Amino acid sequence: MSESGDYWKANIRLVIGCLVVWFIVSYGCGILLAPALNNIRILGGYPLGFWFAQQGSIYTFVVLIFFYAWRMNKLDEKFGVQED
């Protein structure tokens, strides 16, 4: 029981870490900090805040989900709770 308790705690830590990144790229860079970031240009003429809101956050979401899936599969194996 305590082992599956540790598995759950490790899972929660991973989820919180991923959701912090999720929040920073969308609500942080895409909304709250966007006006300030717009002074920086990337990939040619994209104002950075605008880029995060319409492009960057979406790319990050994709990467985050695969990162999460990969880490969780590792956790499953580490704690021996994977499906047969």
Next chain:
Amino acid sequence: MDSLQLMTYLVVGATFALYIFIAIKARAATTGEFYVAGKGVHPVLNGMATGADWMSAASFISMAGLIAFKGYDASVFLMGWTGGYCLLAMLLAPYLRKYGKFTVPEFIGDRYYSNIARVVAVICLITASLTYVIGQMKGIGVAFSRFLELPFETGLLVGMVIVFIYAVLGGMKGVTYTQIAQYCVLIFAYTVPAVFISLQLTGTPVPQLGLGAHMGGDPNNMFLLDKLDKTLVDLGFHEYTLQKGNTLNIFLYTLSLMIGTAGLPHVITRFFTVPKVKDARSSVGWSLVFIAILYTTAPAVGAMARLNLMETIHPTSGVNAGQWLKYDERPDWFKNWEKTGLLKFEDKNGDGMIQYVGKGNKEFENEMVKVDRDIMVLANPEIAKLPNWVIALVAAGGIAAALSTAAGLLLAISSSISHDLLKGILAPNMSDKSELLSSRIAMAGSICVAGYFGLHPPGFAAQVVALAFGLAASSIFPALMMGIFVKRVNNVGAVLGMLSGLGITLVYIFWFKGWFFVASTAMAPNTPDHWFMGIAPEAFGAIGALVNFVVAYVVSGITAPPPEHIQHLVDDIRVPGVVRR
């Protein structure tokens, strides 16, 4: 019949033949196949099907138009409708897959050991899904009537028959494989014109890079986005790349769409169809990959369409630079869309020229009295003078987007009627065979109801989208998430939480849009000055979700904890394999 129409018939006809062929190949024989495709769908293919399921007529037709006219502020849709997949992947999908049943209300009913909770979930599901289906049906009718010049009713009927064939026969299995084909059609149809237009404007074939590139690909020219900002500001519009609305509203709007996305039952159910928990995690990622291809293209389509539109009416280069377009010299696409009433011009100063200006322009009055946002994607290839086959492809893509979403939603509705209401509550002893029959009947019934509302759309059809997301965000998502993550939440807490989250969201929406959407009963005008702290009714779902979380947590804390077998159930769904006790 002209060559464009012939081409459209050919392309749309070929895609229909493909869908029906797949449907006959993938008939469902058991309830498991009907509800969740026998849990045998490969995660990548499931991701593709989810993409088609998710991207509706709204994503395909309306979103780029919204972006074109709202610029930065439309980012709420881009982030909101993709960021929800992170919540889905990390908070819901793998656990619900582990639980291993057929429907979302079934999980809520079991976890909160309450038929009331299950019924509340069924009502939310049916309301949210039905409002969505009506929009799809209307989209199908519009696409047919514009491109095939059939009457709206005939178009709608053809669409209904097609959905009927593959959804009733095939259930989730048939729908899944058809959706994979539909995804291919719709993404091809969306990206081909985008690539052409990006090449025309910036010399870059990748629209995602073209949007950041120099005009004409020449470093001596302005950046496309700067050019667009300048063109718009010169004519009195707001800057394209800068925020216009208030920050709190943009923040909450995005959050509501994200939570709502993760709580929409027809999307969640898709992840019940993969073989393993592991597959559910990665399959959400694949869904988002396939969705992101369209969602990162849309900003380029929007910006480039807006620039092309402005340049057509008020060119900044060439022989007519600085002159307004003469009404008599307007292009064909302009005339075609005028016929539909979605584009309207009024010569206010009687000079025979089209002045299209924003509120900041003191010299002219705006004479483009109506430019419907929904025409941008459909008119885009014509505005950019692309070949006929591209225009035909866009028609087929729009129909594919609407059909695939409609089928997914109808499946969610029919399975909650046959599985949750009939088998779960009213007639628990029903055999597998009669359940399968009743789900087919429920499906046929839902198609007829959706078709009826498509023909006679209630005046509020556009506004109810807020309702669908509000319901999903304020009731379904919190109930599911707490069911997995907070063991202490019990039946009383969950039901009161759902009802209060739902209640406050409904009251807020009805306050500004009228009780049950009867506009004359609205308590305050639906404008930013009257909204509570500037929060739009569409953005209120996040507040409803918060209320739901707090009420459920507090009430559960002061009532009896859930029985032991429920606590074990939660332990079980938290791990992919078998729990050792």
